[in-house]
Amino acid sequence: MRTRLRIGGMSTPHCIRAVFTALTPVEGIISAEVVLGAAEVEHDGRATIEALRAAIAVAGYEVVEAVEDRRGLRVIG
Numbered sequence: 001m002r003t004r005l006r007i008g009g010m011s012t013p014h015c016i017r018a019v020f021t022a023l024t025p026v027e028g029i030i031s032a033e034v035v036l037g038a039a040e041v042e043h044d045g046r047a048t049i050e051a052l053r054a055a056i057a058v059a060g061y062e063v064v065e066a067v068e069d070r071r072g073l074r075v076i077g
Helices: 013-023 049-058
Strands: 002-008 029-035 038-043 062-070 073-076
């Protein structure tokens, strides 16, 4: 599964590191690519949009859009 996130408030390389570090403890994540304003997370299904939002909020940022891709089925939430 892949979840694509648009993240508000990110403006520096420090933001990228902070979001990546915040995602590290989320259960089920296989890999994460974080760039300014966005992240793409590959996971086994246990990393819900809510869990990703909560982790990113702890780092001080807000998920403004999340799109989940489940084997071709797209769920926007």
